[in-house]
Amino acid sequence: MDIKNKLYSNQGIHLITSIFTIENGVVKVLLIKRKKEPYKDTWALVGGALYNNEELLIGANREIYEKTGIKNISIYEFKTFSRVDRSPIMRMIAVGYIGVIDLERVRVLKETEKTIAADWFPIDKIPKLGYDYEEILIEAIKAFKIKIIDSDILKELFPNDFTLPELHKVYETILERKIDRRNFRKKLLMSNLIIDTKKEKRFEGKKPAKLYRFNSKSSLSKNVF
Amino acid sequence: MDIKNKLYSNQGIHLITSIFTIENGVVKVLLIKRKKEPYKDTWALVGGALYNNEELLIGANREIYEKTGIKNISIYEFKTFSRVDRSPIMRMIAVGYIGVIDLERVRVLKETEKTIAADWFPIDKIPKLGYDYEEILIEAIKAFKIKIIDSDILKELFPNDFTLPELHKVYETILERKIDRRNFRKKLLMSNLIIDTKKEKRFEGKKPAKLYRFNSKSSLSKNVF
DNA sequence: TCAAAAGTGTTCGTCTTACACCCATGA
Protein backbone atom coordinates (compact mmCIF):
# COMPACT_ATOMS: atom_id res chain seq x y z
CA MET A 1 0.00 0.00 0.00
CA ASP A 2 1.37 3.34 -1.07
CA ILE A 3 0.67 5.79 1.69
CA LYS A 4 1.04 8.77 -0.60
CA ASN A 5 -1.65 7.49 -2.94
CA LYS A 6 -4.34 10.17 -3.31
CA LEU A 7 -6.99 7.49 -3.16
CA TYR A 8 -6.18 6.84 0.47
CA SER A 9 -4.28 9.78 1.88
CA ASN A 10 -5.56 12.03 4.62
CA GLN A 11 -8.13 9.83 6.21
CA GLY A 12 -9.07 9.98 9.84
CA ILE A 13 -11.34 8.30 12.35
CA HIS A 14 -13.84 10.05 14.58
CA LEU A 15 -14.86 8.46 17.86
CA ILE A 16 -18.28 9.79 18.70
CA THR A 17 -20.09 8.96 21.91
CA SER A 18 -23.71 9.64 22.77
CA ILE A 19 -23.68 9.90 26.55
CA PHE A 20 -27.12 9.49 28.09
CA THR A 21 -28.53 10.18 31.48
CA ILE A 22 -31.94 10.54 33.11
CA GLU A 23 -32.84 13.77 34.83
CA ASN A 24 -36.28 14.42 36.29
CA GLY A 25 -37.75 11.56 34.32
CA VAL A 26 -36.37 12.75 31.00
CA VAL A 27 -33.74 11.03 28.85
CA LYS A 28 -30.99 13.50 28.10
CA VAL A 29 -27.84 13.42 26.01
CA LEU A 30 -24.65 15.32 26.68
CA LEU A 31 -23.65 17.88 24.06
CA ILE A 32 -20.63 20.13 23.93
CA LYS A 33 -19.47 23.16 21.99
CA ARG A 34 -16.01 23.06 20.51
CA LYS A 35 -13.61 25.92 21.04
CA LYS A 36 -12.27 25.77 17.51
CA GLU A 37 -13.44 25.39 13.95
CA PRO A 38 -14.91 23.44 12.30
CA TYR A 39 -18.34 23.76 13.84
CA LYS A 40 -17.20 26.28 16.42
CA ASP A 41 -20.22 27.39 18.48
CA THR A 42 -22.34 24.56 17.22
CA TRP A 43 -23.55 21.87 19.60
CA ALA A 44 -21.91 18.50 19.07
CA LEU A 45 -21.80 14.97 20.41
CA VAL A 46 -18.77 14.20 22.56
CA GLY A 47 -15.85 12.93 20.55
CA GLY A 48 -12.89 13.60 18.37
CA ALA A 49 -10.21 11.98 16.29
CA LEU A 50 -8.32 8.77 16.97
CA TYR A 51 -4.61 9.07 17.71
CA ASN A 52 -2.14 6.79 16.01
CA ASN A 53 -1.00 5.23 19.24
CA GLU A 54 -4.31 4.13 20.71
CA GLU A 55 -7.11 1.68 20.08
CA LEU A 56 -10.58 2.92 19.24
CA LEU A 57 -12.12 2.34 22.64
CA ILE A 58 -9.19 3.98 24.40
CA GLY A 59 -9.40 6.93 22.05
CA ALA A 60 -13.11 7.33 22.62
CA ASN A 61 -12.52 7.41 26.37
CA ARG A 62 -9.69 9.88 26.02
CA GLU A 63 -11.89 12.20 23.98
CA ILE A 64 -14.66 11.94 26.54
CA TYR A 65 -12.24 12.81 29.30
CA GLU A 66 -10.65 15.72 27.44
CA LYS A 67 -13.95 17.28 26.44
CA THR A 68 -16.03 16.66 29.57
CA GLY A 69 -13.79 15.58 32.43
CA ILE A 70 -15.69 12.28 32.65
CA LYS A 71 -13.54 9.26 33.51
CA ASN A 72 -14.26 5.58 33.74
CA ILE A 73 -17.40 5.40 31.68
CA SER A 74 -18.44 2.12 30.06
CA ILE A 75 -19.14 2.67 26.40
CA TYR A 76 -20.30 0.36 23.63
CA GLU A 77 -19.61 0.50 19.90
CA PHE A 78 -22.78 0.27 17.85
CA LYS A 79 -22.23 1.39 14.25
CA THR A 80 -19.96 3.21 11.83
CA PHE A 81 -20.81 6.30 9.81
CA SER A 82 -19.02 7.09 6.59
CA ARG A 83 -20.76 9.66 4.43
CA VAL A 84 -18.03 11.01 2.19
CA ASP A 85 -18.77 14.64 3.02
CA ARG A 86 -19.48 14.18 6.73
CA SER A 87 -16.46 16.26 7.70
CA PRO A 88 -15.61 19.55 5.96
CA ILE A 89 -11.86 19.31 6.60
CA MET A 90 -10.75 15.91 5.40
CA ARG A 91 -12.09 12.43 4.98
CA MET A 92 -13.26 11.19 8.35
CA ILE A 93 -15.25 8.13 9.13
CA ALA A 94 -16.91 7.85 12.52
CA VAL A 95 -17.33 4.98 14.94
CA GLY A 96 -20.38 5.50 17.12
CA TYR A 97 -20.49 4.63 20.82
CA ILE A 98 -23.13 4.88 23.51
CA GLY A 99 -22.65 5.28 27.24
CA VAL A 100 -24.61 6.15 30.36
CA ILE A 101 -23.68 8.15 33.40
CA ASP A 102 -25.28 9.08 36.65
CA LEU A 103 -25.62 12.84 36.97
CA GLU A 104 -25.23 12.75 40.73
CA ARG A 105 -21.92 11.05 40.60
CA VAL A 106 -20.20 12.81 37.74
CA ARG A 107 -19.31 16.41 37.37
CA VAL A 108 -19.30 17.45 33.74
CA LEU A 109 -16.89 20.26 32.99
CA LYS A 110 -18.61 23.18 31.35
CA GLU A 111 -15.39 24.33 29.80
CA THR A 112 -12.17 22.54 28.95
CA GLU A 113 -9.09 23.19 26.89
CA LYS A 114 -11.12 22.16 23.86
CA THR A 115 -14.69 23.13 24.69
CA ILE A 116 -16.55 26.26 25.63
CA ALA A 117 -19.80 24.64 26.78
CA ALA A 118 -21.39 21.39 27.82
CA ASP A 119 -24.99 20.67 28.62
CA TRP A 120 -27.63 17.99 28.83
CA PHE A 121 -30.44 18.07 26.27
CA PRO A 122 -33.68 16.08 26.32
CA ILE A 123 -33.47 13.74 23.35
CA ASP A 124 -36.61 15.18 21.82
CA LYS A 125 -35.27 18.75 22.08
CA ILE A 126 -31.93 18.55 20.35
CA PRO A 127 -30.48 21.76 18.88
CA LYS A 128 -28.89 21.85 15.47
CA LEU A 129 -25.73 19.73 15.57
CA GLY A 130 -22.50 19.82 13.60
CA TYR A 131 -21.21 17.11 11.28
CA ASP A 132 -23.64 14.20 10.82
CA TYR A 133 -24.29 14.08 14.54
CA GLU A 134 -28.04 14.28 14.19
CA GLU A 135 -27.99 11.05 12.20
CA ILE A 136 -25.57 9.44 14.63
CA LEU A 137 -27.71 10.43 17.59
CA ILE A 138 -30.83 8.91 16.04
CA GLU A 139 -29.02 5.61 15.63
CA ALA A 140 -27.52 5.91 19.10
CA ILE A 141 -30.96 6.28 20.65
CA LYS A 142 -32.09 3.13 18.84
CA ALA A 143 -29.00 1.28 20.03
CA PHE A 144 -29.57 2.55 23.58
CA LYS A 145 -33.09 1.12 23.67
CA ILE A 146 -31.77 -2.27 22.60
CA LYS A 147 -28.86 -2.10 25.01
CA ILE A 148 -30.97 -1.52 28.12
CA ILE A 149 -32.85 -4.70 27.23
CA ASP A 150 -29.98 -7.05 26.51
CA SER A 151 -27.35 -5.71 28.91
CA ASP A 152 -27.09 -4.22 32.36
CA ILE A 153 -25.89 -0.85 31.02
CA LEU A 154 -28.33 0.91 33.39
CA LYS A 155 -26.19 -0.15 36.34
CA GLU A 156 -24.35 3.08 35.64
CA LEU A 157 -27.42 5.10 36.57
CA PHE A 158 -27.73 3.42 39.92
CA PRO A 159 -24.33 3.12 41.54
CA ASN A 160 -26.03 3.00 44.93
CA ASP A 161 -29.24 1.64 46.34
CA PHE A 162 -32.43 2.24 44.41
CA THR A 163 -36.07 1.24 44.59
CA LEU A 164 -37.77 -0.81 41.92
CA PRO A 165 -40.27 1.95 41.08
CA GLU A 166 -37.30 4.22 40.34
CA LEU A 167 -35.74 1.69 37.98
CA HIS A 168 -39.16 0.95 36.51
CA LYS A 169 -39.68 4.60 35.59
CA VAL A 170 -36.28 4.75 33.92
CA TYR A 171 -37.05 1.75 31.73
CA GLU A 172 -40.41 3.21 30.75
CA THR A 173 -38.87 6.57 30.02
CA ILE A 174 -36.16 5.21 27.76
CA LEU A 175 -38.30 2.65 25.99
CA GLU A 176 -41.18 5.12 25.68
CA ARG A 177 -43.74 2.52 26.65
CA LYS A 178 -45.54 1.27 29.73
CA ILE A 179 -44.29 -1.86 31.43
CA ASP A 180 -46.61 -3.66 33.82
CA ARG A 181 -45.43 -3.04 37.37
CA ARG A 182 -45.98 -6.57 38.62
CA ASN A 183 -44.29 -8.15 35.62
CA PHE A 184 -41.40 -5.73 35.90
CA ARG A 185 -40.78 -6.65 39.53
CA LYS A 186 -41.13 -10.34 38.84
CA LYS A 187 -38.59 -10.28 36.05
CA LEU A 188 -36.03 -8.21 37.89
CA LEU A 189 -36.36 -10.13 41.14
CA MET A 190 -36.03 -13.49 39.41
CA SER A 191 -32.93 -12.39 37.50
CA ASN A 192 -29.66 -12.28 39.35
CA LEU A 193 -29.20 -8.66 38.35
CA ILE A 194 -30.24 -7.09 41.61
CA ILE A 195 -29.84 -7.76 45.32
CA ASP A 196 -32.26 -6.97 48.12
CA THR A 197 -30.47 -4.70 50.60
CA LYS A 198 -33.12 -5.38 53.27
CA LYS A 199 -33.31 -1.63 53.68
CA GLU A 200 -36.20 0.69 52.94
CA LYS A 201 -36.58 4.16 51.57
CA ARG A 202 -39.26 6.25 53.21
CA PHE A 203 -41.32 8.87 51.41
CA GLU A 204 -43.60 11.39 52.94
CA GLY A 205 -47.11 10.08 52.99
CA LYS A 206 -46.34 6.96 51.04
CA LYS A 207 -45.58 3.36 51.76
CA PRO A 208 -41.82 2.85 52.11
CA ALA A 209 -40.13 1.18 49.15
CA LYS A 210 -37.58 -1.62 49.40
CA LEU A 211 -34.08 -0.77 48.41
CA TYR A 212 -32.08 -2.87 45.99
CA ARG A 213 -28.70 -2.58 44.36
CA PHE A 214 -27.16 -4.02 41.22
CA ASN A 215 -25.30 -7.25 41.71
CA SER A 216 -21.72 -6.60 40.71
CA LYS A 217 -21.26 -10.29 39.96
CA SER A 218 -24.37 -10.63 37.83
CA SER A 219 -24.39 -11.86 34.29
CA LEU A 220 -27.26 -11.63 31.86
CA SER A 221 -28.57 -14.91 30.53
CA LYS A 222 -31.55 -13.43 28.73
CA ASN A 223 -33.11 -10.14 27.80
CA VAL A 224 -34.43 -7.96 30.56
CA PHE A 225 -37.50 -6.98 28.48
CA MET B 1 -8.03 19.70 13.11
CA ASP B 2 -4.56 19.93 11.79
CA ILE B 3 -4.16 17.29 9.16
CA LYS B 4 -0.39 17.38 9.38
CA ASN B 5 -0.45 16.63 13.09
CA LYS B 6 1.65 13.53 13.73
CA LEU B 7 -0.95 12.32 16.20
CA TYR B 8 -3.39 11.79 13.38
CA SER B 9 -1.53 11.61 10.11
CA ASN B 10 -1.30 8.54 7.95
CA GLN B 11 -4.32 6.64 9.13
CA GLY B 12 -6.32 4.32 6.95
CA ILE B 13 -9.35 2.07 7.06
CA HIS B 14 -9.42 -1.59 6.12
CA LEU B 15 -12.66 -3.17 4.95
CA ILE B 16 -12.41 -6.85 5.70
CA THR B 17 -15.08 -9.34 4.72
CA SER B 18 -15.40 -12.95 5.82
CA ILE B 19 -17.30 -14.57 2.96
CA PHE B 20 -18.88 -17.87 3.91
CA THR B 21 -20.36 -20.72 1.95
CA ILE B 22 -21.35 -24.33 2.53
CA GLU B 23 -19.75 -27.06 0.43
CA ASN B 24 -20.41 -30.74 1.04
CA GLY B 25 -21.82 -30.03 4.47
CA VAL B 26 -18.84 -27.98 5.58
CA VAL B 27 -18.75 -24.27 6.39
CA LYS B 28 -16.00 -22.64 4.39
CA VAL B 29 -14.57 -19.15 4.20
CA LEU B 30 -13.01 -17.53 1.17
CA LEU B 31 -9.34 -16.63 1.46
CA ILE B 32 -7.07 -14.96 -1.04
CA LYS B 33 -3.37 -14.38 -1.53
CA ARG B 34 -2.24 -10.87 -2.33
CA LYS B 35 0.08 -10.24 -5.23
CA LYS B 36 2.10 -7.63 -3.35
CA GLU B 37 3.63 -6.97 0.04
CA PRO B 38 2.76 -6.75 2.83
CA TYR B 39 1.77 -10.34 3.48
CA LYS B 40 2.55 -11.43 -0.06
CA ASP B 41 2.01 -15.19 -0.35
CA THR B 42 0.11 -15.31 2.93
CA TRP B 43 -3.55 -16.26 2.98
CA ALA B 44 -5.86 -13.38 3.85
CA LEU B 45 -9.48 -12.46 4.27
CA VAL B 46 -10.99 -10.55 1.36
CA GLY B 47 -10.60 -6.82 1.71
CA GLY B 48 -8.50 -3.76 1.37
CA ALA B 49 -8.36 -0.07 2.06
CA LEU B 50 -11.17 2.46 1.86
CA TYR B 51 -10.93 5.11 -0.85
CA ASN B 52 -11.58 8.74 -0.03
CA ASN B 53 -14.53 8.96 -2.36
CA GLU B 54 -16.62 6.06 -1.15
CA GLU B 55 -18.62 4.95 1.86
CA LEU B 56 -17.51 1.95 3.88
CA LEU B 57 -20.05 -0.49 2.50
CA ILE B 58 -19.34 0.57 -1.06
CA GLY B 59 -15.63 0.21 -0.46
CA ALA B 60 -16.04 -3.24 1.02
CA ASN B 61 -18.00 -4.32 -2.04
CA ARG B 62 -15.43 -2.80 -4.38
CA GLU B 63 -12.65 -4.68 -2.65
CA ILE B 64 -14.59 -7.93 -2.86
CA TYR B 65 -15.13 -7.40 -6.56
CA GLU B 66 -11.54 -6.46 -7.28
CA LYS B 67 -10.08 -9.37 -5.39
CA THR B 68 -12.56 -12.13 -6.24
CA GLY B 69 -14.79 -11.03 -9.10
CA ILE B 70 -17.84 -11.41 -6.85
CA LYS B 71 -20.56 -8.82 -7.43
CA ASN B 72 -23.80 -8.08 -5.65
CA ILE B 73 -23.15 -9.76 -2.35
CA SER B 74 -25.06 -8.66 0.73
CA ILE B 75 -22.66 -7.96 3.55
CA TYR B 76 -23.16 -6.88 7.13
CA GLU B 77 -20.89 -4.84 9.39
CA PHE B 78 -20.30 -6.51 12.71
CA LYS B 79 -17.32 -5.01 14.55
CA THR B 80 -14.21 -2.86 14.30
CA PHE B 81 -10.64 -3.92 14.98
CA SER B 82 -8.01 -1.43 15.99
CA ARG B 83 -4.89 -2.98 17.46
CA VAL B 84 -2.24 -0.33 17.02
CA ASP B 85 0.20 -2.69 15.31
CA ARG B 86 -2.30 -4.62 13.23
CA SER B 87 -0.78 -3.34 9.99
CA PRO B 88 2.99 -3.20 9.43
CA ILE B 89 2.86 -0.28 7.00
CA MET B 90 0.85 2.44 8.66
CA ARG B 91 -1.94 2.87 11.16
CA MET B 92 -4.96 1.01 9.84
CA ILE B 93 -8.15 0.23 11.65
CA ALA B 94 -10.43 -2.43 10.22
CA VAL B 95 -14.18 -2.65 9.87
CA GLY B 96 -15.31 -6.28 9.77
CA TYR B 97 -18.09 -7.55 7.50
CA ILE B 98 -19.68 -10.92 6.93
CA GLY B 99 -21.36 -12.22 3.80
CA VAL B 100 -22.62 -15.45 2.28
CA ILE B 101 -22.55 -16.71 -1.27
CA ASP B 102 -23.80 -19.72 -3.12
CA LEU B 103 -20.91 -21.61 -4.70
CA GLU B 104 -23.05 -22.78 -7.61
CA ARG B 105 -23.98 -19.31 -8.65
CA VAL B 106 -20.75 -17.42 -8.24
CA ARG B 107 -17.48 -17.93 -9.97
CA VAL B 108 -14.60 -16.83 -7.79
CA LEU B 109 -11.59 -15.63 -9.74
CA LYS B 110 -8.45 -17.55 -8.80
CA GLU B 111 -6.31 -14.68 -9.93
CA THR B 112 -6.94 -10.97 -10.35
CA GLU B 113 -4.90 -7.84 -10.84
CA LYS B 114 -4.29 -7.87 -7.10
CA THR B 115 -4.37 -11.54 -6.12
CA ILE B 116 -2.50 -14.68 -7.05
CA ALA B 117 -4.83 -17.20 -5.43
CA ALA B 118 -8.27 -17.67 -3.95
CA ASP B 119 -9.72 -20.69 -2.25
CA TRP B 120 -12.34 -21.91 0.16
CA PHE B 121 -11.16 -23.22 3.52
CA PRO B 122 -13.18 -25.14 6.11
CA ILE B 123 -13.44 -22.84 9.10
CA ASP B 124 -11.74 -25.37 11.35
CA LYS B 125 -8.81 -25.76 8.95
CA ILE B 126 -7.63 -22.21 8.44
CA PRO B 127 -4.01 -21.66 7.38
CA LYS B 128 -1.87 -18.97 8.92
CA LEU B 129 -3.33 -15.59 7.98
CA GLY B 130 -1.79 -12.15 7.57
CA TYR B 131 -2.59 -9.08 9.68
CA ASP B 132 -5.00 -9.76 12.55
CA TYR B 133 -7.23 -11.78 10.27
CA GLU B 134 -7.30 -14.81 12.52
CA GLU B 135 -8.84 -12.70 15.26
CA ILE B 136 -11.24 -11.07 12.82
CA LEU B 137 -12.32 -14.44 11.46
CA ILE B 138 -13.06 -15.79 14.94
CA GLU B 139 -15.34 -12.83 15.59
CA ALA B 140 -16.86 -13.14 12.12
CA ILE B 141 -17.81 -16.77 12.75
CA LYS B 142 -19.53 -15.73 15.99
CA ALA B 143 -21.35 -12.95 14.18
CA PHE B 144 -22.35 -15.36 11.40
CA LYS B 145 -23.99 -17.75 13.88
CA ILE B 146 -26.01 -14.92 15.33
CA LYS B 147 -26.89 -13.56 11.92
CA ILE B 148 -28.40 -16.80 10.60
CA ILE B 149 -30.71 -16.76 13.59
CA ASP B 150 -31.92 -13.18 13.50
CA SER B 151 -31.86 -12.50 9.77
CA ASP B 152 -32.54 -14.27 6.50
CA ILE B 153 -28.91 -14.06 5.40
CA LEU B 154 -29.03 -17.71 4.32
CA LYS B 155 -31.31 -16.73 1.46
CA GLU B 156 -28.07 -16.21 -0.42
CA LEU B 157 -27.26 -19.90 -0.22
CA PHE B 158 -30.56 -20.91 -1.76
CA PRO B 159 -31.32 -18.62 -4.66
CA ASN B 160 -33.52 -21.36 -6.12
CA ASP B 161 -35.79 -24.08 -4.84
CA PHE B 162 -34.58 -26.15 -1.91
CA THR B 163 -35.90 -28.83 0.40
CA LEU B 164 -36.28 -28.36 4.12
CA PRO B 165 -33.82 -31.16 4.95
CA GLU B 166 -31.22 -29.29 2.89
CA LEU B 167 -31.79 -26.05 4.77
CA HIS B 168 -31.95 -27.97 8.05
CA LYS B 169 -28.50 -29.44 7.48
CA VAL B 170 -27.07 -26.01 6.73
CA TYR B 171 -28.38 -24.59 10.00
CA GLU B 172 -27.01 -27.53 11.94
CA THR B 173 -23.66 -27.26 10.23
CA ILE B 174 -23.22 -23.56 10.93
CA LEU B 175 -24.57 -23.62 14.46
CA GLU B 176 -22.67 -26.84 15.24
CA ARG B 177 -25.61 -28.34 17.04
CA LYS B 178 -28.57 -30.61 16.33
CA ILE B 179 -31.95 -29.04 15.70
CA ASP B 180 -35.02 -31.22 16.03
CA ARG B 181 -36.41 -31.93 12.57
CA ARG B 182 -40.06 -31.50 13.49
CA ASN B 183 -39.45 -28.26 15.37
CA PHE B 184 -37.33 -26.96 12.52
CA ARG B 185 -40.08 -27.58 9.96
CA LYS B 186 -42.73 -26.14 12.21
CA LYS B 187 -40.83 -22.91 12.78
CA LEU B 188 -39.88 -22.38 9.16
CA LEU B 189 -43.32 -23.24 7.82
CA MET B 190 -45.05 -20.93 10.29
CA SER B 191 -42.73 -18.04 9.47
CA ASN B 192 -43.34 -16.13 6.29
CA LEU B 193 -39.76 -16.74 5.21
CA ILE B 194 -40.41 -19.56 2.77
CA ILE B 195 -42.98 -20.47 0.16
CA ASP B 196 -44.20 -23.92 -0.83
CA THR B 197 -43.53 -24.36 -4.55
CA LYS B 198 -45.87 -27.37 -4.74
CA LYS B 199 -43.05 -29.18 -6.49
CA GLU B 200 -41.06 -32.15 -5.30
CA LYS B 201 -37.49 -33.24 -5.56
CA ARG B 202 -37.02 -36.97 -6.15
CA PHE B 203 -34.09 -38.94 -4.77
CA GLU B 204 -33.20 -42.47 -5.69
CA GLY B 205 -34.68 -44.88 -3.21
CA LYS B 206 -36.01 -42.19 -0.93
CA LYS B 207 -39.26 -40.46 -0.33
CA PRO B 208 -39.46 -37.31 -2.47
CA ALA B 209 -38.98 -34.04 -0.58
CA LYS B 210 -41.13 -30.97 -1.06
CA LEU B 211 -39.48 -27.97 -2.63
CA TYR B 212 -39.62 -24.50 -1.12
CA ARG B 213 -38.10 -21.18 -1.93
CA PHE B 214 -37.34 -18.06 0.08
CA ASN B 215 -40.07 -15.46 0.05
CA SER B 216 -38.58 -12.35 -1.49
CA LYS B 217 -41.13 -10.20 0.33
CA SER B 218 -40.59 -11.77 3.72
CA SER B 219 -39.62 -9.86 6.80
CA LEU B 220 -38.41 -11.34 10.05
CA SER B 221 -40.49 -10.62 13.09
CA LYS B 222 -38.59 -12.89 15.43
CA ASN B 223 -35.55 -15.08 15.60
CA VAL B 224 -35.43 -18.19 13.46
CA PHE B 225 -33.79 -20.22 16.25
C1' DT C 1 -39.31 -56.52 1.57
C1' DC C 2 -35.92 -53.58 2.91
C1' DA C 3 -33.10 -49.54 3.63
C1' DA C 4 -33.02 -44.72 3.56
C1' DA C 5 -34.64 -40.41 4.29
C1' DA C 6 -39.08 -37.45 4.42
C1' DG C 7 -43.01 -36.17 6.70
C1' DT C 8 -45.98 -35.49 10.64
C1' DG C 9 -48.58 -34.15 16.26
C1' DT C 10 -48.70 -34.04 20.93
C1' DT C 11 -47.29 -33.08 25.48
C1' DC C 12 -45.01 -30.58 28.98
C1' DG C 13 -42.75 -26.92 30.93
C1' DT C 14 -41.57 -22.16 30.73
C1' DC C 15 -42.19 -17.56 29.67
C1' DT C 16 -45.14 -13.55 28.58
C1' DT C 17 -49.00 -10.88 29.23
C1' DA C 18 -52.94 -9.06 31.29
C1' DC C 19 -55.20 -7.78 35.12
C1' DA C 20 -57.15 -5.73 40.62
C1' DC C 21 -56.77 -5.40 45.28
C1' DC C 22 -54.55 -4.49 49.77
C1' DC C 23 -50.88 -2.00 52.50
C1' DA C 24 -48.09 1.59 54.82
C1' DT C 25 -47.39 6.20 55.43
C1' DG C 26 -47.96 11.22 56.79
C1' DA C 27 -51.01 14.86 56.47
Next chain:
DNA sequence: TCATGGGTGTAAGACGAACACTTTTGA
Protein backbone atom coordinates in the same frame (compact mmCIF):
# COMPACT_ATOMS: atom_id res chain seq x y z
C1' DT D 1 -59.69 8.92 57.06
C1' DC D 2 -57.78 9.88 52.96
C1' DA D 3 -54.66 10.40 49.20
C1' DT D 4 -50.49 8.59 47.39
C1' DG D 5 -47.76 5.35 45.66
C1' DG D 6 -45.73 0.47 46.95
C1' DG D 7 -46.32 -4.27 47.03
C1' DT D 8 -48.36 -8.70 45.62
C1' DG D 9 -50.63 -13.53 42.74
C1' DT D 10 -53.06 -15.85 39.28
C1' DA D 11 -54.84 -17.37 34.99
C1' DA D 12 -54.54 -17.81 29.89
C1' DG D 13 -52.02 -17.98 25.91
C1' DA D 14 -47.73 -18.32 23.27
C1' DC D 15 -43.61 -20.40 22.59
C1' DG D 16 -39.79 -23.78 22.95
C1' DA D 17 -38.14 -28.48 23.69
C1' DA D 18 -38.58 -33.21 23.71
C1' DC D 19 -40.06 -37.20 21.66
C1' DA D 20 -41.60 -41.98 17.74
C1' DC D 21 -44.01 -43.66 14.20
C1' DT D 22 -45.61 -43.76 9.32
C1' DT D 23 -44.79 -42.89 4.32
C1' DT D 24 -42.57 -43.06 -0.12
C1' DT D 25 -39.28 -44.57 -3.02
C1' DG D 26 -35.97 -47.63 -5.81
C1' DA D 27 -33.19 -51.44 -5.44
